[in-house]
Amino acid sequence: MLDKATAIVDCFRPDGGAFRLTELAARSGLTKTTAFRLCGDLVRLGWLERQGDVYRLGGKLFELGSLVPRRHDLRETALPFLQDLFEATHETVHLGVREGHEVVYIERIHGHDAVRLPSRIGGRLPLTCTGVGKALLAFSGPELTEEVLAAPLPSLTPHSITDPDRLRTAVEQAQVSGLAYEEQEAALGVSCIAAPVFDGSVAVAALSVAVPRGRFQPAQLAPAVRTAALGLSRALRSRA
Amino acid sequence: MLDKATAIVDCFRPDGGAFRLTELAARSGLTKTTAFRLCGDLVRLGWLERQGDVYRLGGKLFELGSLVPRRHDLRETALPFLQDLFEATHETVHLGVREGHEVVYIERIHGHDAVRLPSRIGGRLPLTCTGVGKALLAFSGPELTEEVLAAPLPSLTPHSITDPDRLRTAVEQAQVSGLAYEEQEAALGVSCIAAPVFDGSVAVAALSVAVPRGRFQPAQLAPAVRTAALGLSRALRSRA
DNA sequence: AAAATATGTTCCGTGACACGGAACAGCGAC
DNA sequence: GTCGCTGTTCCGTGTCACGGAACATATTTT
Structure with missing residues (x-):
């Protein structure tokens, strides 16, 4: 019943x-x-x-749904940092966590000229097709990476990475730089830069900025994304 | 079962x-x-x-919970206006709808120095104790006002309005000015200014800015709140 | 140490009540 | 008109949810 x-x-x-x-x-x-x-x-x-x-x-x-503890608490402490990030970029800002091989979006804020994206609050997307997902994947331990690489890689657009080798190098790059990139892999015309959020040593979330491909300037966005992610990580640690 | x-x-x-x-x-x-x-x-x-x-x-x-249609749609079209309002004021911004004699908060965005409030996304508060609630009450028809006035008025703080006559004048003032005020009626030390959001001729929601009593300057906030509410009303009408 | 009081968990016989097929009612299409 | 589609009601059958009692385990009381 x-x-x-x-x-x-x-x-x-x-x-x-x-x-x-x-x-x-x-x-x-x-x-x-x-x-x-x-x-x-x-x-x-x-x-x-x-x-x-x-x-x-x-x-x-x-x-x-608004009361679900992990989601609510994370959203609440993250919101000020997401606001900072939005105010600095005026682009669509995401916060997501990992659930299995997917990312679940906890928050998504945007202005009037929002990009078209399949991401929704409470929605799920494959880890491998999104900036947030790749950032989470890169800092969730090698076992998960192997698991994901072992399965066939899903794709949302023709640009989605389906070649395991390409994905592996992308993850490795994210691991050394602390930033994950995504270019039209979740939606055509939209690029994305993401950074992991840590609570202690494990990545508990990731945040990202999604930008229309035309005005995507990673060099300008990187510091803002990194700053927000670090600030949130710090806030989470002091909350514990 | x-x-x-x-x-x-x-x-x-x-x-x-x-x-x-x-x-x-x-x-x-x-x-x-x-x-x-x-x-x-x-x-x-x-x-x-x-x-x-x-x-x-x-x-x-x-x-x-993130999929519930009325809530999700409203939130989505409202968000850009709420962001504008937040950016203009850097104070806690609320969006709420009426359900019975209570207000249900759909969205609540804030920065690092958020005021302490009993409002939560998905939470309920009495119409009569909040700015958003009074704005909704003032534009939901006289029958509702009478209903609410007939019942004993709940109070969250010593400043909450419990006198029906005082509440009636407050509602009338909101009706002529298009703005509702609240001073420490929901939480001590917090004041609030709110404006109704229309979809056609009925108020479907209201938005507000909550500010620590010390730096509450209604004259400066009023235009921003009014602008956001009107913009959102417009957007809702064109969405229909 | 032992007894007492919590906890979460398993077992099982009884009876309520969820089940779904069949039949009904209202509506629109062709 | 009839057919096909709704949502709805009725009712006999059988299942499965129910809760008391008993169990295992941990923590506190005596």
Whole structure:
């Protein structure tokens, strides 16, 4: 029963749209009757909302999601540094953590002329296709790198790195420079520079700046990104 | 069964801490056995996480919470304006919507020297104790105002308005000026100025700047707050 | 040392209640 | 009109969630 309810709610990932009963039943693999009864319960409990004949995710999820401890705490101490970084660059700023072979974005701030990116708060992308991901990968121990390299490398654009050797050198470069770069590997026309954030000696997060390819000037962005990452690392250590 | 699971998850509101099994069972009113089995299932499904003997809210909730449509969309179009406002003031900026007689905060951005406030993203506060709440109250129709005035007014600090007459005049002032003020009514030492955000003719949200009482200069903040609110209202209308 | 009181965990018999097929009701299309 | 599609209700069957009791283990009390 919990499994079935979860199956229904999971239908809304990753796009969070609105679905009709029949579609929910089909996606979740449940009987229409069961889906009907379950959706009714979920609405009653606040997990879903219903408008007319379509269901959406409910406000309770938003409230609970904001409370998830690791995410909330990290976001809270990181925000001032992300603001600094945004103010220095006026470009889209990301904060992400690793989960398995993917990066989960904790925060994403941008101005009026935001670049088009597949990254969303709470969204997941492959480690190997993003600046944040590569920064995390480079400082999460060699075992993880080998694991990731052993599996086939996913790609989001024609520029995504699919050659293990190229990725290995990219990771090594990130390890020596403390900065990870990404060029149109997650979205066409967007480049990115990222830096890892440490809590002690392990990378717990990474932050990045994503810039339209036309005005991407790594030399100018690098100091700002590095400064923000170091400042946040420091703040995390003193928080512990 | 869904009810019981919800009861467990709801134990984490509003503080999102970490609980042991026995405490969860007590808070949710369930048998220890039932709580045990349910928590196991919830962990398996990602709703909760377990470290040693304590349970926390799980990453799935964060990911799903970020997808809740109304919240996500509003936040996304509002963010650039909130950034403008933050950059202009360098004070804590809020964005909130109304839910019943409370305000739910959608976004809250701040710098290094953040004021101490009970507001949290996803958190709820009484309409009558906050700038955002008063701005929403002033532009949500007279029926709501009467409803709120009819009930006893909650208070968060000794400065919170508990006199219906005082509140009524405050709301009327907000209606004519288009700005709502709050002085130490939500937290001691913090003042606040807020403006409603419209989508068409109804207020769908409100944004505010919270400032330590010492350096609160409404005359300087008012234009910035008003500008941001108007800009956002415009953006929402063109989005529709 | 032993007894007492916590904790989390397992077992199991009972009974409630979730399940899904079938049937119904309302709507729009062709 | 009929067909196909919604969402919804009904109900008999069988499952699986339930919670008391017993267990294992750690920490505190006597």
